[in-house]
Amino acid sequence: MRKRILVGTFLGTLAFASGTVFAGETAGSEIESVKVNCSVQSPGQRLDTIEVKVKNPEVLNGIQATAFTMEGKSYGWGYEKEDGFRSPDVHDFTATIAGAVVEEDTLILSISDFNEKYYYVDSYTVTCSSNEALTFTKDQVTEVVTPVADDFEQLTKSFDGQPDLVYNLYTPEKADEPMPLVLAFHGSGDQENTRANRVVTAWAEPAQQAKYPSYVLAPVLSDQSAEGQDINVAQAVSVVREMIEDGKVDADRVYVTGKSLGGGNTVHAAATNSDLFAAALPLCPAAKRFENDDLTVLSDMPVWFVQGTNDQAVPIEGTRDAYQTILGTGSYKVKMKEYSQEEMAARGIADEKHHDVEIISLEDDKYADWLFAQKKSDVNDAVDYVRVNTSVPARGQRIDTIELYLNEALAEIPGADAFTLTGKAYTWAGNPATGYRSDETHDFEASVSDVAAEDGKLTLTIGDFPEKYFYVDSFEVVCASNETLSFTKEDVRETTIAVVDEFDSYYANRTGAFDYHLYAPETNGEAVPLVLALHGSGDQMNLQANRVAEAWADPANQEVRKAFVLAPIFYDQSNEAAFEIFQDTMNLIRSLISKGMVDPNRVYVTGKSMGGRNTGRIFSSYNGMFAAAMPLCGGYSDELKDKIENIRNKPIWILQGDQDKPALLDGSRNLYQELQELGNEQAKYHEFTVAEMDEAGIGYHDIEILAMEDSQFMEWMFAQTLAE
Structure with missing residues (x-):
């Protein structure tokens, strides 16, 4: 005990x-x-x-x-x-x-x-x-x-006429069939051990292995001269090939990554073994390690370069040149992410440490999602690569276009009517045991409204798409006139999400301080406002659910209302957990203020449904922090009732639909009435009518669809300041 x-x-x-x-x-x-x-x-x-x-x-x-x-x-x-x-x-x-x-x-x-x-x-x-x-x-x-690091087995392999190779190997729990493998190269110095940083261990952590079980092989480059590294890289590759021959590793899903010196060796290994790797993820790569390699051979390999713009240890120009070289071959699989000064500082990385890009990138799951979506083989004989481009309009994430990159030009371009898109999707549910999704899927059908062909690429424009894409479990696109152009969701190698991709995400199960999304604008050293956007219940915790957070980061809005956008994630949606998340959130906001990045007079809070309720709770609990609040269909919580005196003189605009659930509708009305009785002349109230919602074709609870499309609400919010 x-x-x-x-x-x-x-x-x-x-x-x-x-x-x-x-x-x-x-x-x-x-x-x-x-x-x-x-x-x-x-x-x-x-x-x-x-x-x-x-x-x-x-x-x-x-x-x-x-x-x-x-x-x-x-x-x-x-x-x-x-x-x-x-x-x-x-x-x-x-x-x-x-x-x-x-x-x-x-x-x-x-x-x-x-x-x-x-x-x-x-x-x-x-x-x-x-x-x-x-x-x-x-x-x-x-x-x-040291959990995770201790799960690696250190092995030694001998080679004729060469020094032995020492390497650390993580074996997944259920390795009874060929599995993917991540070859992870350490940085210079004594980063050769698995405890130096997460460049190696991140791929073996429980959350990662639960989602993408794989081998992780981390060679020790004991001789860090150019010749010594060449030998060790070749030796490590030979170990991987041997594991493929032994039936342990899936030859279609071998990946390579590393940081700094290891990032350079990632590019070098990929360029000298382009037949082996399905994808490469070099972090702030040391260009000297691949300056003599022919990078044009990587034209057909998915490569994602990642580096901090102000990296003081490895100049970013070498990475940009490598990216441009591959891009210049006509590659549609190469990408580059530059973390800005603001993004690195917001994560708490000191200016002199901007070389440590693994800190910010490996707390995000987007890189693992991308890496493990790649396969060495083509989709089929005709299709090389499939990219799905999505956006988050008012009603939630939808597919806009699908790009098919072809191995050969088509003799005849099919019309839009030749394509059908059908699939299965979940819907929202209030049960945490099912991940806040329905127990079962339902069938759906979407339309292809246009087909365009250009430079070996076929672009399908999607018309009506009745689902929120993040709910989609599976789909199949069938081309009636050319079956080689048919494919499924499993064949998709890359998914983009407009605006949402500009957020950085941090997850506690990937060693983040807590779970949250953050959009960090380029500020040129100026302190700018911050919008705290609180999501609704269920799986609206993701940014694709609606535009409550995404709308504030939209380029058009940022042009006139530049701001940080912070969206904490409430995996545990109990009242008790909410206040712990509030505390983590406030600590982060205070940190951004102390760094001179956020204007302390212009911090705002908004949210819908559960997020609307939490807007009132955090607004009244942290008196003096927020310049204004805008709860959407949040009702009137008991916690807010207990602290209503704290906001008796605070700007608040309560938004509500007039056909919402009685508890929410009556609660919002009562909140406004009590604020009026307290003499709050800065409190405002707006009710969306049933006629407005019927005309828009939306549910009576989904007022964010109307609110986020009407600039008056954002304009009012940004007009408020504590300086007054």
Whole structure:
């Protein structure tokens, strides 16, 4: 049974604890064993908790977190092999013991403010001021556990006349058939270990493996000279080919990625083995590693370059040149994402660290989704590649066009009437057990309104599309006049979402601080407004559900109302979870304000349905933060009733449909009436009529369709400021 003793914080001094330190047990110590629990977060291996097992549990009575301090010495990153790719000198560090919990004979210390990579740490002492017998050093640690990284097996393969190849291999749980494989190259220095950052471990983490189970192979480039790397890359490729021959790896789904030096080796490996890889994902690649390679051979390989615009370690010009070289071959599979100064800073990455693009990119799932959609083989003999282009109009995500890239020119171009598009889709449901989707799918049919042919590409324009695309489980496009032009959703290699693709997404199960989407405009150093957009219940947590968030990031709106757009994700839609998410959200907003990126006088909040209810709750709970609120069909929650005095003089525009559920309609009306009675002259109320909604052909709860198409509401919001 767990007993919580005390949680507190105390930042110790840099002075070392006195006493003799040696391996094993210290004289007079009550400690039997010390287990260190680490994890590989975006910045690298960090220390999370320390479990101290004692001989006599009575010594733990009354123990407090504030009795402990931690200080030590650590190395940093270095270039030189003779120094072990570490800095020649150590530096002092401290960390905070933030909590102490007792479980029978074991004391569990929670660590915060640990800013080192644990594998760099040379020594440390944890001192207990209330009982010297509980003081210990790194030499007394009996076990270090790092989940995910520990799941890799380190193997060695010998080659005639060459140095051995050491590599780390993650094997998926159910590897009883050929599986995909990710070949992941580490960066320079001692990033060769799987604990340096998430460039390797991200592909083996539980959330990733649950969605895309695969092998992950990470070779150790022990000789980082150009010749040594060439040898190691070729050796690693030979191991992959051998795994294919052994029936372990799916030859159609072999991917390559890496960062910095590893990004350069990603491009080099792809260019010298273009027959092997289905796709490549180089992160801030060191161009020197592929300066002698013929990149035109990558014209047929999907490649996504990713780098920070202001990378100070690897000039982005080399990456841009590589991208343009491949693009110049006529490639329709090459992409490049440049993270702006604002995007990197919003994630909390310091200016001098903009080389660490893996921090921001690997907390997002878009890259894994793209990578694992690629296959080495063509769709069929006629079709090489299929791209689906979608957008999020007022009624939710729809398919606009489908691009078919052909292997050969067509003798005859089929007309639109030759194509049919049918499929199966889910609908919204209020049940979290089903992912907020209906238990069963239903059939649907969409129309192809136009077909255009140009430069080996066939573009199908989609007319009526009755579903929200993110609900679509499967679809099939059939061409009656040419069956080789038929394909299914499984054949789609790339899906674009206009505007939504400009958001960066962060997920806690990918080591993000919490789950949220953020649109970061280019501000040129100016503080701009921020719109907090709160989604409705069910699976409206994604940006494709409606335009409550997306409308604020639309280019036309950003032209006249430039702003950050923050959309937190409420996976747990309980009231209790909401306030935890509110706190995470407010911490992020305060951080953006403190960096001078967001104007503290112009922070706004809006949302629909559950998001409308949460708009009122957060608006009244964080008095003085928001310049204005605009809840859509949010009703009048009990939490807002308790705090109504906090917004008695605050600008708020309540939007409601006059045929909505009585609880929401009456609640919104009552909220406005009470604000009037309190003398709030800045409160406004607008009811969309049944005639307006019937004319638009929308459901009576879906007023965001009308509100987001009428600029008066956005104009009013942006006219409000705390400066007044």
